[in-house]
Amino acid sequence: MAHKDLRSFLAAIEASGDLVKVDDQVDWDQELSGIGRLSCERYGPAFMFNNIKDYPEWRTIANPVAGWRRYAVGLGLPADTSVRDLYKVYAEREVDLIPPVVVKDGPCKEVVIKGDDVNLFDLPTPMVHDGDGGRYLGTWDIVISKDADSGWVNWGMYRFMIHNERLLTGYPRPTSHLGKMLLDGYVPKGKNMPIAIAIGADMPSHLAAAATFRLAGDEALLAGGLGQQAVELVKCETSDLYVPATSEVVIEAEILFNGVDQEGPYGEYPGYRSGEMGNSVCARVTAITHRKKPILSLDTTGFMDSSAVTTSISGAISIRRRLEKHGVPVVEVYIPPESGVHMAVVSVRRGGAAVAQQVVDLLTARRALISKVLIVDEDVDVFNMAAVIHAFSTKCHPRRGTHIHDYEGRLNALTPAYSQEERVRRSGSSVSFDCTWPPEWPREETPIRATLDAMYSKDVQERVLSRFKNLGL
Ligand SMILES: Cc1cc2nc3c(=O)[nH]c(=O)nc-3n(C[C@H](O)[C@H](O)[C@H](O)COP(=O)(O)O)c2cc1C
Ligand SMILES: [Mn+2]
Structure with missing residues (x-):
């Protein structure tokens, strides 16, 4: 309570x-x-x-x-x-x-x-x-x-x-x-x-x-x-x-x-x-x-204020519900408060271009408060920004991975990136960055992440984790 x-x-x-x-x-x-x-x-x-x-x-x-x-x-x-x-x-x-x-x-x-x-x-x-x-x-x-x-x-x-x-x-x-x-x-x-x-x-x-x-x-x-x-x-x-x-x-x-x-x-x-x-x-x-x-x-409005924390969590949960309702294979959604509630990280069971396009279309259908979306595979922890930056930097194809959606009348007028003229016309753009492996890639051609949880056998993982525990780490 x-x-x-x-x-x-x-x-x-x-x-x-x-x-x-x-x-x-x-x-x-x-x-x-x-x-x-x-x-x-x-x-x-x-x-x-x-x-x-x-x-x-x-x-x-x-x-x-x-x-x-x-x-x-x-x-x-x-x-x-x-x-x-x-x-x-x-x-x-x-x-x-x-x-x-x-x-x-x-x-x-x-x-x-x-x-x-x-x-x-x-x-x-x-x-x-x-x-x-x-x-x-x-x-x-x-x-x-x-x-x-x-x-x-x-x-x-x-x-x-x-x-x-x-x-x-x-x-x-x-x-x-x-x-x-x-x-x-x-x-x-x-x-x-x-x-x-x-x-x-x-x-x-x-x-x-x-x-x-x-x-x-x-x-x-x-x-x-x-x-x-x-x-x-x-x-x-x-x-x-x-x-x-x-x-x-x-x-x-x-x-x-x-x-x-x-x-x-x-x-x-x-x-x-x-x-x-x-x-x-x-x-x-x-x-x-x-x-x-x-x-x-x-609330001393600005970077990391009370508003960023509260509106990011309620906003992210409402985005997850909306994506689920429209059949996106979404797992989790996180809005980092550091983004000034302008960026969402979405993990999906199955990614690729069609999903990336569908997500940006859905998030701009009414009001476009979020203008950047990072779409990651479900083995990336959306709450861990280090893992998200790693996925974005290494898996997002600079050309094919970028999905831009332009719109009229729905722009977030407080987004500082827009010019005065764009604000008056209320015309803006949102983008999703596809940081997932293309689902059409054959398994043997899909890179394996060199982390303990992805590149080592279950047996080695367990031994390493128990060593860490015994060492008090
Ligand atoms: C600290 C803080 C200040 C806010 N200031 C405003 C504001 O001045 N104008 C506004 O339209 N929304 C503002 N918002 C956003 C609204 O509170 C938010 O959109 C809320 O959902 C509005 O409720 P409504 O859906 O019933 O209109 C603010 C949010 C927070 C957390
Ligand atoms: Mn209301």
């Missing part, structure tokens, strides 16, 4: 040696985020900042699950759980949905601020990167909204920037579930859309909000499944939305049906600032509720 709230999760990552507490004063203006940024780049711990300049009542946790050890604790597992086992547990729990329960009161209501008393600058919102368009509040949040017609409730993770005391601008992509709800249900009716931005809830709820989940799917049930216990929800003060009761902070707001304003630029998840400032949705804040001595959460 996972931890019921952020504070018990933090105690657990402190106990496992994956949290550093900082009691010296740090600045919300780039300093605390800079510390968090460097820690991601060095595969370091999460940071708890207990003393933030100008904000004595507040604390901030940076990068709660940027790293597999913390991610494992987030699921209630031991910190040293292997990545393969994390994938296995996630895939099992993701289909074991557990509905939430509604409670009357919760820690997130300890302090309630409404109406004219609302001032977003009362929160220690960080200036995350130099060059960002403003201070970002929702870098690790849960944004809750309800469909105007069906009552379907959606959770997603979308960033929000402070525009002024009462107004946020945000970047839910038009293709996100929130974007669709707004454009289909509220804008045509001329109605503002109530939202709630929950920050510092239990970890499974955040993982569910960040996950790739089906249209009309209710992420509160997914959160229950991932954490193996029902999430407790409590009603908002100014709308009939429900938020995780243990949240550290809840911002209640309404997205204006007729207002847009400047949002960004921002140091984006692929690890670059590549976008310009653009018009985006405006959310007018109606209430802020929070716990006493509240903890704000921050």
